Amino acid sequence: MILISRKQNMPAGAIFSLLLAVSIHQCFTNEVPPTVTASATSPPPVTPGLPERGNYNVTNATGTVCLLARMGLQLNISYLSSSHGKTVQEVMNLHPNITKTSGSCEPDNATLILTENNITLTFIFTLNSTLNKYHLSGLELLAALPNMSKMLFVSNTSLNYWVGTQGHSYMCRKEQTLNVTQDFSLNTFGLQVQPFGVSGDFGSAVECALDVDDMLIPIIVGAALAVLVLIVILAYLIGRNRSHAGYQTI
Ligand SMILES: *[C@@H]1O[C@H](CO)[C@@H](O)[C@H](O)[C@H]1NC(C)=O
Numbered sequence: 001m002i003l004i005s006r007k008q009n010m011p012a013g014a015i016f017s018l019l020l021a022v023s024i025h026q027c028f029t030n031e032v033p034p035t036v037t038a039s040a041t042s043p044p045p046v047t048p049g050l051p052e053r054g055n056y057n058v059t060n061a062t063g064t065v066c067l068l069a070r071m072g073l074q075l076n077i078s079y080l081s082s083s084h085g086k087t088v089q090e091v092m093n094l095h096p097n098i099t100k101t102s103g104s105c106e107p108d109n110a111t112l113i114l115t116e117n118n119i120t121l122t123f124i125f126t127l128n129s130t131l132n133k134y135h136l137s138g139l140e141l142l143a144a145l146p147n148m149s150k151m152l153f154v155s156n157t158s159l160n161y162w163v164g165t166q167g168h169s170y171m172c173r174k175e176q177t178l179n180v181t182q183d184f185s186l187n188t189f190g191l192q193v194q195p196f197g198v199s200g201d202f203g204s205a206v207e208c209a210l211d212v213d214d215m216l217i218p219i220i221v222g223a224a225l226a227v228l229v230l231i232v233i234l235a236y237l238i239g240r241n242r243s244h245a246g247y248q249t250i
Pocket residue numbers: 044045046047076089091185187
């Protein structure tokens with residue numbers, strides 16, 4: 001008798017906890033997207049739109065690919081405009097179809113040089129071979145735009161961005177801003193680079209903190225949900241045991 005009543009009670013309890021879980025889940029999922037979209041739309045509108053993603057590969061003397069890079073690039077520069085007579089801020093995208101790639105691969109350093117018309121952007125990577133870690137250690141920009149009162153050259157060789165492990169690639173899906181100097185910052189989109197230890201294609205990727213934060217939200221929501229469902233099931237089981245105990249004493 002008790003066994004039969006248990007079999008009849010279980011589906012009702014399961015359905016109850018399932019409904020509760022679904023309603024809690026909807027509550028969470030309704031709340032999560034606005035915070036995500038709010039952070040994505042909070043920066044002021046970008047004048048030129050999102051940059052196109054380019055594939056920039058460097059080959060060594062024997063024609064083997066030794067540096068791999070895939071990214072969308074947006075320059076943010078300020079310069080003295082000859083036509084305006086004052087300092088202007090300009091945001092411009094690099095266009096992969098008209099960008100030329102060159103560079104070099106040495107044992108402890110590597111460069112990626114991108115040239116589009118009168119703009120030359122150089123990435124300098126450094127490998128610490130004792131730690132087997134690499135990073136983006138320098139960025140240089142040479143630009144001669146029509147309205148510039150003089151050619152712009154900015155360089156910072158004491159940077160520490162894109163820290164990765166040799167043989168692995170560094171990845172950042174989200175927009176990343178690299179501050180170079182007061183006059184120049186670089187926005188990257190859908191980034192994946194591997195400056196050392198390339199064997200054919202990208203090695204497994206280490207994700208940037210921005211991406212990891214994004215993945216943490218669903219993980220936390222999922223964990224919270226699992227705990228809630230567990231509490232509901234436990235509460236149901238305890239409640240049912242108590243009611244059975246009550247029947248037995250009568
Ligand atoms: C460009 O840089 C300026 C000054 O650092 C900043 O206020 C602006 O938001 C930046 N724009 C973009 C699109 O990154």
